[in-house]
Amino acid sequence: MKHPEDQRAYKDPVCGMEISRKTALEEFVYRGKAYYFCAPACRQTFEGNPEQYIRTHRQHGLRQG
Numbered sequence: 001m002k003h004p005e006d007q008r009a010y011k012d013p014v015c016g017m018e019i020s021r022k023t024a025l026e027e028f029v030y031r032g033k034a035y036y037f038c039a040p041a042c043r044q045t046f047e048g049n050p051e052q053y054i055r056t057h058r059q060h061g062l063r064q065g
C-alpha cells in the first residue's frame with residue numbers, strides 16, 4: 001500500500017490516543033522532537049510536565065499504585 005501523505009500514527013503522550021499528523025489538533029516540539037496531541041488540553045498538560053509523559057528514562061523512586 002502506498003500513501004503519498006504521511007499517515008503514520010503518532011501517540012498522544014498524554015491520553016494515549018493514536019493520531020496522525022492530519023488529525024492532530026496540536027503540535028509541540030520538545031527537545032527537538034515533535035509531539036502531536038488530540039486536543040489543546042492534552043498539549044497544555046504535556047507542556048506542564050513533559051518528562052512525566054515522555055518517560056524515556058526511568059526514574060528511580062517513581063512509585064505507582
Ligand SMILES: [Zn+2]
Pocket residue numbers: 012014015016017037038039042
Ligand atoms: Zn489527547
